[in-house]
Amino acid sequence: MSEEHKKLSIISFSGDFDKAVAAFTLATGAAAVNWEVNLFFTFWGLNILKKKTGRAFIGKGILARIFNFLMGGRKNLPLSRLNFAGISPHLMTGMMKNRNVATLSELIDAAKALGINLIACEMAMHILGVKKEDLIDEVREVIGVPSFLEYSRNGQIIFIS
């Protein structure tokens, strides 16, 4: 397998804390050993990329605004199990710090520093009324399925739901 095949495309569909950590751990780990990495955020995963890291009424349309408020941003990501009303992600972050493991915020910074291709799903943004300016500036493109598949050619695709 030639170098060009060392390519990983991750579809980050989930907005759960633990799965976001998994997505960024895989992405940064792969980029660190020179794999090309595409990190594509869709649906709940968009919450990780929102500029506003807390709850905010963003989006177009009353339903979208309520839905975005309820989902919140990066600071509101729940644990997929044993969430205990949102306390667990904070405890987990504490455990990660104690063990000298990169926290989610640090992983996101590492992804930016490593030049990982952060892309957002056009259709999910359209449904949820989220605009490009609602997302962090590092999001390079807003694309659809055909473009994502083109980016992922010859590589491996992982879906984190």
Add this chain to the structure above:
Amino acid sequence: MSEEHKKLSIISFSGDFDKAVAAFTLATGAAAVNWEVNLFFTFWGLNILKKKTGRAFIGKGILARIFNFLMGGRKNLPLSRLNFAGISPHLMTGMMKNRNVATLSELIDAAKALGINLIACEMAMHILGVKKEDLIDEVREVIGVPSFLEYSRNGQIIFIS
């Protein structure tokens, strides 16, 4: 990469509304740009393919019948989060219509029209007591893991859980 490598095999394990939309969006988007697509339904994913779109006591054995009733059909798929007792999938469908985005029903029709290979998992059907005649006619085959892997050779596999 030759044309024959443009192949996507999706394992649709989830019976959640949002993940079913994701599976069919990926499948139809890939088929639209001439990828070969295998859409393999297992466990909760079988609910999407049931002929009876509402709750029904299908299956063999009392436990299987109760379980199938509780899971329901395509109209009972819950949102994986913020489901609000089943109201959210309807609100979400409304938002999709307002934005002129294909709804789940339209995506399923598109998948049929595009000739996407809809296949069902033999073992999951056996465990849940679901028979081929309980599923929509477009399901071409009921197969096991080895056949699925054979279909997926040289392609990319995605698992939506």
Add this chain to the structure above:
Amino acid sequence: MSEEHKKLSIISFSGDFDKAVAAFTLATGAAAVNWEVNLFFTFWGLNILKKKTGRAFIGKGILARIFNFLMGGRKNLPLSRLNFAGISPHLMTGMMKNRNVATLSELIDAAKALGINLIACEMAMHILGVKKEDLIDEVREVIGVPSFLEYSRNGQIIFIS
């Protein structure tokens, strides 16, 4: 595609009963038709590999010990939906026995017998304070993302979340 490409690497992130069954069914089904299989357990998935199959205060640090107790071991895996306080996995196992389908325990034994490469995630173990001796002896290695990707080269990667 040459024989060397018949390789499947499964990231078993989930600690849900139904998804564990899916991971081992895919793994053993692939190994049975001579695919090379890597089964990589991370985060909740580590519960499947714990020596203590029930609840136990394992791990280093008070938070880790509580968290491991709450997650439990192989006998405490919940169904991802319709869990009914842990009754459903037992009912499901009963249904599997009635249908002569391999149960989770039998699938794990088959995986061992087939020589499937069981590996555990270094970072997840570190965060959760779980040590190699807490896991079943069949776990060959504790590795990080770069080693996992190296194992998965030329193969197909599946993420079960």
